[in-house]
Structures are given as structure tokens and as C-alpha cells.
Amino acid sequence: xxxxxxxxxxxxxxxxxxxxxxxxxxxxxxxYSYMRARYPVxxxxxxxxxxxxxxxxxxxxxxxxSLSMALGIVAMQRGQELWSRILVGCTVLLGLVFLCIKGxxxxxxxHHGLYPDSARILTLxxxxxxxxxxxxxxxxxxxxxxxxxxxxxxxxLVMMLRGRIHPGHYTxxxxxxxxxxLVDVIWIFLLPLFYLAA
Amino acid sequence: xxSSTTSAGMGFLADEGPRRGLMAWLTSxxxxxxxxxxxxxxxxxxxxxxGVGVLMRLVQLDTFHHLVTARTYNALFTVHxxxxxxxxxxxxxxxxxxxxxxxxxxxxxxxxxxxLNLASWYFYIAGAILALLSLFTGGGAPDTGWxxxxxxxxxxxxxxxxxxxxxxxxxxxxxxxxxxxxTTIHRLRAPGMSWFRMPLFCWSLYxxxxxxxxxxxxLAITLIxxxxxxxxxxxxxxxxxxxxxxxxxxxxxxxxxxxxxxxxLPAMGAISEIMPTFSRKPIFGYTAIxxxxxxxxxxxxxxxxxxxxxxxxxxxxxMVFSLLTMIVAIPSAIKVFNWVSTLxxxxxxxxxxxxxxxxxxxxxxxxxxxxVMQGALSxxxxxxxxxxxxxxxxxxMFGGTGFAFFAALLYWFxxxxxxxxxxxxxxxxxxxxxxxxxxxxFGMLVLGMQGMPRRYYEHLPMFHAGHQVVTxxxxxxALGLVIYLVALIWAARKGPRAEGNPWGxxxxxxxLPSPPITENFEEIPVIDHGPYEFRKGGxxx
Ligand SMILES: [Cu+2]
Numbered sequence: 001x002x003x004x005x006x007x008x009x010x011x012x013x014x015x016x017x018x019x020x021x022x023x024x025x026x027x028x029x030x031x032y033s034y035m036r037a038r039y040p041v042x043x044x045x046x047x048x049x050x051x052x053x054x055x056x057x058x059x060x061x062x063x064x065x066s067l068s069m070a071l072g073i074v075a076m077q078r079g080q081e082l083w084s085r086i087l088v089g090c091t092v093l094l095g096l097v098f099l100c101i102k103g104x105x106x107x108x109x110x111h112h113g114l115y116p117d118s119a120r121i122l123t124l125x126x127x128x129x130x131x132x133x134x135x136x137x138x139x140x141x142x143x144x145x146x147x148x149x150x151x152x153x154x155x156x157l158v159m160m161l162r163g164r165i166h167p168g169h170y171t172x173x174x175x176x177x178x179x180x181x182l183v184d185v186i187w188i189f190l191l192p193l194f195y196l197a198a
Numbered sequence: 199x200x201s202s203t204t205s206a207g208m209g210f211l212a213d214e215g216p217r218r219g220l221m222a223w224l225t226s227x228x229x230x231x232x233x234x235x236x237x238x239x240x241x242x243x244x245x246x247x248x249g250v251g252v253l254m255r256l257v258q259l260d261t262f263h264h265l266v267t268a269r270t271y272n273a274l275f276t277v278h279x280x281x282x283x284x285x286x287x288x289x290x291x292x293x294x295x296x297x298x299x300x301x302x303x304x305x306x307x308x309x310x311x312x313x314l315n316l317a318s319w320y321f322y323i324a325g326a327i328l329a330l331l332s333l334f335t336g337g338g339a340p341d342t343g344w345x346x347x348x349x350x351x352x353x354x355x356x357x358x359x360x361x362x363x364x365x366x367x368x369x370x371x372x373x374x375x376x377x378x379x380x381t382t383i384h385r386l387r388a389p390g391m392s393w394f395r396m397p398l399f400c401w402s403l404y405x406x407x408x409x410x411x412x413x414x415x416x417l418a419i420t421l422i423x424x425x426x427x428x429x430x431x432x433x434x435x436x437x438x439x440x441x442x443x444x445x446x447x448x449x450x451x452x453x454x455x456x457x458x459x460x461x462x463l464p465a466m467g468a469i470s471e472i473m474p475t476f477s478r479k480p481i482f483g484y485t486a487i488x489x490x491x492x493x494x495x496x497x498x499x500x501x502x503x504x505x506x507x508x509x510x511x512x513x514x515x516x517m518v519f520s521l522l523t524m525i526v527a528i529p530s531a532i533k534v535f536n537w538v539s540t541l542x543x544x545x546x547x548x549x550x551x552x553x554x555x556x557x558x559x560x561x562x563x564x565x566x567x568x569x570v571m572q573g574a575l576s577x578x579x580x581x582x583x584x585x586x587x588x589x590x591x592x593x594x595m596f597g598g599t600g601f602a603f604f605a606a607l608l609y610w611f612x613x614x615x616x617x618x619x620x621x622x623x624x625x626x627x628x629x630x631x632x633x634x635x636x637x638x639x640f641g642m643l644v645l646g647m648q649g650m651p652r653r654y655y656e657h658l659p660m661f662h663a664g665h666q667v668v669t670x671x672x673x674x675x676a677l678g679l680v681i682y683l684v685a686l687i688w689a690a691r692k693g694p695r696a697e698g699n700p701w702g703x704x705x706x707x708x709x710l711p712s713p714p715i716t717e718n719f720e721e722i723p724v725i726d727h728g729p730y731e732f733r734k735g736g737x738x739x
Binding site for chain 2 (some may be wrong): 006008009010012013016019020021022023024025026027028030031034035038039115117118122125126127129130132133134136137141187
């Protein structure tokens with residue numbers, strides 16, 4: 001087929017894809033709001049159990065990563081390819097830090113016997129079980145998106161090194177950035193819903 | 199295909215690119231080849247679904263009742279539903295005719311993302327393979343019905359997890375197609391091809407794609423939650439853990455009602471192409487049809503809970519959803535009136551595509567009107583979960599989308615394959631199809647009114663006669679399908695060569711040779727008039 005390049009078109013496609021991602025989480029947000037209206041007290045109690053410090057730290061990490069991503073694209077626009085690579089690399093690393101902190105948090109919960117269907121969880125009031133069910137599903141799904149985002153950005157890095165993404169043609173990098181910002185935005189909603197629910 | 203001897207003038211069909219034979223098909227990003235890949239794979243799954251359906255009907259006869267156990271019967275109706283919905287009607291017309299004709303109709307050389315387009319087909323095949331695997335692995339074929347209702351879908355020992363994952367992958371495929379089409383329509387229209395110069399099939403694909411994008415993710419997350427529930431027991435749909443199965447129903451239908459419009463809108467679009475061509479007359483009420491597609495997409499997203507009138511929702515919610523359901527019937531009716539008005543004072547040429555399109559209108563009217571009946575709360579309470587629903591649904595999905603698919607295939611077949619089928623054979627197939635169809639599904643409407651519940655393995659003696667009529671109908675229908683398909687498969691291989699414009703159509707695809715060349719257009723056309731102007735004597739006068 002003819003090589004046909006349409007930067008606006010590929011960004012439009014990316015935005016449409018982001019819409020589907022938002023709606024994917026939208027289903028979970030519906031479930032959350034319904035369950036929270038049904039079990040307000042239990043959500044309050046269970047929310048107090050979460051480690052808000054770790055949650056807030058992770059928020060800062062993700063926000064910083066979004067900043068470095070945005071700067072990486074600006075650097076590319078200005079033709080500073082080396083800076084762009086470094087900044088995108090930082091973004092991936094910050095994603096990794098986020099995942100590590102998340103891992104520590106989940107491990108602590110598991111250690112306390114708090115995981116879906118565990119003996120301890122089944123002794124909790126129903127509303128708290130649902131809270132943890134949603135907590136693990138939503139942060140877990142978000143974690144998968146972080147991993148996917150890191151994967152995408154790593155591919156971008158390789159493409160930058162091979163010269164397939166360069167200051168003359170970097171729509172892919174912008175699309176990768178859009179995806180990363182989406183992952184960030186979803187977390188911004190998760191933080192108050194779970195960590196600040198108490 | 200045997201290319202060397204007969205490849206002259208076979209356009210894209212003869213252009214294999216760097217690879218040969220089957221690999222040329224499996225690696226091509228040409229939207230036309232992808233459309234044909236979809237066509238054959240979908241027809242194969244469709245025939246499997248038909249086979250399962252015929253078997254289900256057979257079991258309702260005394261003689262063959264013990265052919266399968268009650269459990270297998272549950273698996274049969276689940277598999278029939280999953281195959282027909284997710285592998286045939288949802289991808290349906292967009293995947294085959296949308297892929298093949300959308301770029302041509304708007305004067306483009308391909309879709310916006312050709313490689314993503316091929317990837318969508320692979321997702322489709324992967325989903326299909328997973329669905330087939332789910333029948334033979336784990337706890338055996340799922341027995342929940344295609345709706346996977348909680349809490350039963352959480353408890354059953356059958357392989358629901360894999361089946362649900364298959365549906366998830368298929369949903370992904372359909373979503374990617376939606377993204378591709380919207381971008382294509384926004385970005386790749388030929389110069390002068392303004393929105394209101396687009397053929398109506400493009401409008402219907404545009405509204406369908408929006409539903410695919412807006413509704414499918416909700417299904418995806420619902421299915422993910424079912425999988426999480428079965429694997430880890432998170433409890434959200436499980437009433438014993440404080441969850442709510444009604445939440446499942448809401449989330450499921452938020453997708454699955456709009457999905458009905460994913461299935462029917464492109465069908466309506468294809469009919470809107472066929473009617474003017476065989477009436478030799480512009481379509482009546484172009485803008486009304488275009489906007490009714492969009493309003494069906496809009497209002498259709500707000501009616502999902504009419505599947506749940508007996509689930510114990512509040513009376514008020516029932517009333518609201520009943521009203522909205524009535525409202526969504528209006529744009530559908532507008533289309534029917536416009537198609538019929540297009541025929542008025544036209545010079546009608548009854549060729550096979552029109553014959554099948556008229557059948558579509560007739561069957562779709564029965565399907566639509568029975569739908570309005572169920573929208574009324576007082577009737578719904580009585581016919582809920584009976585054969586009436588099954589009959590109604592098949593009138594819309596099979597009589598509607600199915601027949602529109604057959605009509606569209608007959609209309610575009612000469613363009614796609616460069617060969618013509620035997621019109622006599624196709625008309626001969628119509629008789630068993632039509633008679634069998636109505637025996638089968640009108641019989642179901644009657645049985646449902648009498649109180650026969652759906653998905654039951656056994657039935658009371660009072661329903662005996664009805665079941666016999668219905669089952670005989672299923673044989674006739676299957677016979678008609680076989681004749682239809684044999685006629686087309688034979689034609690695709692050996693049929694006489696078709697001319698560029700066998701029907702005298704005026705939309706862009708008829709300006710091209712049959713089959714079109716790989717690039718579609720030697721030169722991108724410049725459009726200076728609407729899509730259905732017959733008097734000017736062709737598109738590029
Ligand atoms: Cu519905």
C-alpha cells in the first residue's frame with residue numbers, strides 16, 4: 001500500500017482509544033459509586049486501613065513521571081534527542097518505582113491476610129470485603145496499565161535509538177505520552193476514592 | 199485461487215504482493231482482502247452456529263429428545279448464542295462490507311490504519327479459537343447462556359472463565375475496527391466528499407463505530423470482573439459476599455443493548471444503498487436516514503434496563519426505561535418509511551438483492567413491532583424469558599441483520615469477486631428461507647404467547663404441536679441457507695465474469711472495475727454531487 005502519513009489522523013485514533021480506556025475504568029467507577037452508596041460506613045472503616053502516605057507518595061511519583069514525559073516530548077520538538085531519550089527513560093524508571101511501592105503495599109496487605117477470598121477477609125463485614133475487592137481490582141488493573149505504558153515507552157526508546165522516531169517525525173512518541181498521561185489521570189481518581197475514603 | 203490463467207482483469211484478487219497463496223491473504227493489509235478474510239471466516243462460524251441451532255430444535259422432538267442430555271442442551275444454547283452474537287452478527291456487516299467498501303465509498307485507497315485492521319482480524323480469530331477451546335477444556339462448555347448472568351456464571355463448574363475471555367478478545371477486535379472506521383471517515387474522504395455527500399452506508403458505519411467505542415469497554419470491564427470473581431473471588435457480583443448480581447445485569451446490558459444497534463445499524467445502511475439502486479431514484483429523506491442512525495446510536499444507549507423489567511428494579515426506573523424504549527422505535531420507523539417511499543414512483547428492477555432487501559423490511563417490521571410490544575411493561579411481565587423473546591430477537595437479528603447481510607452480499611458480490619452468481623438459484627433459495635424462517639420464528643412468537651419458557655430442555659404436552667412446526671421450519675431454513683451458500687461459493691470460483699456496474703448503481707464502487715484494483719482508484723476522484731443522483735448518468739458525468 002502507499003505510504004500514507006497523517007499525524008492528525010493517528011492522534012485522533014489515539015484519542016478514541018483513550019476514550020475506550022476511560023470507559024473501561026468507567027464501569028469500575030460505576031460499581032464503586034454504587035457500592036459506596038450502599039456501604040458508606042464500611043468504606044469509611046476499610047479506607048482508614050490503607051496506607052495514605054504510600055498512596056500520596058505514589059501520586060507524586062506518577063505526576064513527576066508525567067512531567068518528565070511532557071518534557072521529553074518538548075525536547076524532541078526542539079531537536080534535543082539525547083535529552084528526550086533521558087527524560088523518557090526517567091519516565092519508565094519512575095513507573096517502575098511506582099510499581100515497587102505498589103508491590104510493597106500489596107505485600108503488606110497480603111501479609112495481614114487481606115486478599116480476596118482470604119479467611120480474614122471473609123470475617124469482615126460485607127461492605128469492607130467489597131471495598132477490598134474493588135481496591136484490588138481497580139489498583140490491579142491500573143497497575144497492568146502502568147506496565148503496559150512502560151512497555152510502550154520502552155519500545156519508543158528503542159525506536160528513538162534506532163532513529164525511527166526523530167525530531168522530524170515523533171507522532172508515535174506523542175501518542176505514547178498521551179497514554180502515559182491517561183494512566184496518570186486514572187490514578188489521580190483512584191487516590192481519593194480509596195486512600196482518602198476515610 | 200488459480201491465478202496464472204485467469205488473472206487478467208481480476209484486480210486485487212490477482213495481486214498477491216510479495217507472498218503467495220494463503221500467506222498472501224494472511225499477511226495482506228489491503229482492506230478488500232481483509233474484508234474477504236472476514237467474510238469466509240464469519241460464514242464458517244455462522245454455519246457452525248446454524249448446525250447447533252438445528253440440533254437444539256431437533257432435541258425438542260420426542261424421537262430425538264435423548265440425543266443430548268439436559269446439561270448438553272444448556273451448553274448448546276450457550277454456544278449457539280456466543281457464536282452467533284460475537285462471531286457473526288456483531289462483526290457482521292462492518293467487518294465484511296465496511297472493510298471492503300467504506301474506503302471505496304468515500305474515495306480513499308485504504309482505511310486509516312491498515313495494519314491495525316489486519317490485527318483486528320487476528321484478534322477476531324484468536325477470540326474465536328479461545329471460544330472453541332472453552333468448549334473442550336476446563337469444566338466443559340459453558341452452560342450459562344450467552345448472557346453469562348451472575349451469580350450462576352460465578353458458580354457453575356463449566357469453563358465460563360475462558361469463554362468470557364474469548365468474548366473480551368472479540369470485543370477488543372470490534373473496538374479497534376470502530377476506531378479505524380471513525381478515523382477513516384474523518385480523515386480520508388476524497389476532495390468534495392462532504393459529510394452529506396457520503397452514501398448512507400458510511401453514515402451507518404459511522405454511528406455504529408461510535409457505539410462500538412462507547413459501549414464495548416463497559417462489556418470488557420464486566421467480563422473482566424466475572425473472570426476476577428471466578429479466579430479470585432473479589433465478591434462484587436456475589437450476593438453471599440455483599441455483592442450485587444443486579445449490578446452485573448446493568449453493566450452487561452449497558453453494552454449489550456447498544457450492541458443490538460451495532461448489529462442492526464450497518465444492516466440498515468446496506469439496505470439504504472440497495473433501495474435507490476433498484477428504484478433508479480435518489481433515496482427518499484437522505485438527511486432523515488443519516489440523522490436517525492445517529493439518534494438510534496444516542497437514544498439506544500439509554501434503554502438498556504428494558505431487559506430487566508422483572509428483575510426487581512424500582513417501578514419508576516421501569517417506567518422511564520419503558521418510555522425511552524418506545525422513543526427509540528421512532529428513528530427505526532423513519533427508516534422503514536423512507537425505504538418504502540424510495541420505491542414509490544421509482545422504476546423498480548426486482549433483482550435478487552432487492553428481493554432480499556424487501557424481505558428484510560418485512561421481517562424487520564415484525565421484529566421491530568414485537569419489540570415495541572415488549573417495551574410496554576404490562577406485556578413484558580408476561581412474555582419475559584419466553585419463546586416470544588427468542589422469536590422477536592431472531593426476527594430482528596436474523597430476519598433483520600441476517601437478511602440484510604444476505605442482500606448486501608448479493609448486491610456487492612459481483613464487485614468483490616468479479617463474478618456473477620446464478621440469480622435463479624438465489625431466488626430458489628429464497629422460498630425455503632422465507633417459509634422456514636417464518637415457521638420457525640413466528641411459531642416461537644406463538645409458543646411464547648402460550649407460555650413456553652426459553653432455554654428449557656423439556657416442554658409440556660400442550661406445546662407439542664407448536665414445537666413440531668418450529669422444528670420443521672428450522673430444516674427448511676437450513677436448506678435455504680445451504681442452497682444460498684452453495685450458489686455463492688460456486689459463483690466465486692467458476693461464475694461468469696461480472697461487468698463493472700451490473701446493477702446500474704451510481705455510488706463510487708460502481709465506477710470501478712469488478713473486482714477493483716489494489717489501490718481502488720488510479721486517481722482519487724473529486725466529488726461534486728450527492729451519492730444517489732441517477733439522472734446525470736453516472737457518478738463522474
Ligand atoms: Cu435491548
